[in-house]
Amino acid sequence: MDYLSDERKKSDFDVEAMKVAWAGSIQEFQLSDRMAKLVANDPVFEKFTRPMLGRKELLKNTLRKSAHAWKLIIDLRLSEEEAKWLRLYVDEPAYTDLHWGMFIPAIEGQGTEEQKKKWLPLAKKMQIIGCYAQTELGHGSNVQGLETTATFDTRTDEFIMHSPTLTSSKWWPGGLGKLSTHAVVYARLIVGGQFHGVHGFIVQLRSLEDHSPLPGITVGDIGLKFGNGAYNTMDNGVLRFDHVRIPRNQMLMRVSQVTKEGKIMQSDVPRQLIYGTMVYVRQTIVADASKALSRAVCIATRYSAVRRQFGSRDGGPETQVIDYKTQQSRLFPLLASAYAFRFVSEWLKSLYLDVKQRLEANEFSTLPEAHACTAGLKSLTTTATADGIEECRKLCGGHGYLVSSGLPELFAVYIPACTYEGDNVVLMLQVARFLVKTVSELGHKKPVGTTAYMGRVASLMQKNSAVQTAEGWLNPGAVVEAFESRAARMAVRCAQELAKFGNPEEGFAELAVDLVEVAVSHCQLIVVTKFFEKLQQDIPGKGVKESLEVLCYVYALFLLHKHQGDFLATGYLTPKQASLANAQLRTLYSKVRPNAIALVDSFSYTDHYLGSILGRYDGNVYPKLYEAAWEDPLNDSDVIDGFHQYVQPILKQRLHSAKL
Ligand SMILES: CCCCC/C=C\C/C=C\C/C=C\C/C=C\C/C=C\C=C\C(=O)SCCNC(=O)CCNC(=O)[C@H](O)C(C)(C)COP(=O)(O)OP(=O)(O)OC[C@H]1O[C@@H](n2cnc3c(N)ncnc32)[C@H](O)[C@@H]1OP(=O)(O)O
């Protein structure tokens, strides 16, 4: 029985076409759908017991699933793209994520042709397992502060990898603790007693025969992390080197080369390319944000349609909680954000692929913008998603706190995204540096790409919003101009403040909070703009574009309302115009309401992937919650183990004293 069928009938757009719009293309939809079903129908990938397993059992279970996934990839001859989807739907962080997601990309981006030829076939056949060992106990954000050393020995033509201090221990790399045979290790290059910056080195950690650590290497897991199950399926590790020797050709040498004689040769490639793997991964994290947020929103939306509280008249049904305006005002902006992040990630991927192609042709001019966009959007979307998942838990009331809602584990797995691949504040400060530089160069350099609007800064500083009515806000030009003006005005104001400091670095440190706000406003402008640009494309299907338009305005006007202080303080909006935007937002929520279930169905998530009783496709929540409770190991017996030993004596004592 489909308890949500009435809801599904209310929608006025073609859900199948929306699924394609969400996926990006019909091919992508079919591919993803095939992999989702393959995983959902395979009992090896069951995951409901995960939060109850102890650490060793949990990790072993993950290894079993990863081995089964690899077998499927080989047996079914899946492409790399299909394998990516398969791993996503298995939905369990594993050492293989870092192998495919960072180790291989690091070699691809920073290795020479010879190095790629040697290492990539081994890695792609999984004859070696790699991780990305950058962060140390003492330093994560400050990459140039890493302490591990790689000292060149001209006599033997080798590097000596060493961990000189406790704080130089590698700490956090996923897959390092128990599984990796190799790592790309980031270390200070020392040649002839001189420091030559941080570089990547391929280091073998464990024997390929018996998996024991090689001489001079101390390696292990760093211990339990937040939440049950969740990211504890990953063996984040600690690693120390005691004068471990590796051949010279295991330094990744696309950026700098060390010759046999100990000479450093710089290629034309900028040294920032050493950070290139992070640019790649940050871009994928933006896509992951839309997946995680859409999962949480799907659960909260379906459950909000099932759940009823108050408002019964004449013995009729109570009100569905999704009909409360307060519920809508918390839920629908998150629904709109999931779509907004999906489309901005699509754009970011194309930006990244373009930059990658240019880098391969030794054209580096667009790297700074790629860095700013990936860093800023990673920060913006992961912060909003982590907060959004927690909001979805609250939107589900008490039942959202049950592990069977799927939300606690999703939250626990997701929140480190605000920290890994760059702490979100540190990343916004990078965006701020890029923006300040752009403003300072306005006199002699035309801003391009996502900062092109800065080229119109004079008019953006003068023009104020012309919106007169709530309907006036349903105009892409009016909305985009509002976001451009706010971002430009905040950036210019900050640059003026910075100019008052004799020492720019001192000013940057003092004004850091304002600078982060400038960066956030710039990144929000990018997301809003890319959503409107998406709507310019041909999007087939009855009512699909119209529904997306509504979501686009919800996203933009929700941000405008949330940050109205900025819009008012910069003088672009009057309080009246801000309140008209809010009135329009309320109207938009009413337009979303009948389509809400169809909009989350369009993510096309299987019940397996959602992993949530509250978010079940059929809405059959209460019987299934009730059933699941009885499956808890505590309910194996009526009288709990330990009762006779620890509780009964207390009860007896009470009875005894009661007699007295
Ligand atoms: C319910 C269950 C659900 C289950 C869910 C299932 C599955 C989920 C599975 C997986 C989750 C999804 C994805 C997981 C992905 C990853 C997680 C796992 C791994 C994580 C890995 C890591 O974290 S790796 C370590 C990452 N570390 C960092 O990011 C460090 C951050 N620091 C830096 O990036 C930099 O050092 C810096 C940016 C802070 C630089 O600081 P600064 O002192 O200014 O530096 P420099 O002098 O070094 O550089 C300055 C110039 O360089 C430019 N620049 C800096 N970075 C870059 C770059 N990346 N690219 C290009 N250019 C860069 C900078 O702009 C300066 O340029 P100018 O000189 O021109 O101004």
Ligand SMILES: Cc1cc2nc3c(=O)[nH]c(=O)nc-3n(C[C@H](O)[C@H](O)[C@H](O)COP(=O)(O)OP(=O)(O)OC[C@H]3O[C@@H](n4cnc5c(N)ncnc54)[C@H](O)[C@@H]3O)c2cc1C
């Ligand atoms: C689950 C998980 C998986 C990870 N996987 C890997 C991996 O595979 N490989 C790997 O190498 N690393 C990995 N990491 C490490 C991760 O990349 C770092 O933790 C991250 O880059 C943050 O660095 P940090 O821990 O040094 O934080 P810190 O920099 O110490 O941050 C602490 C606080 O200081 C603030 N702060 C720091 N610098 C500044 C500044 N300049 N201005 C203002 N505020 C500042 C931050 O905002 C934060 O609030 C992982 C981490 C986690 C949690």
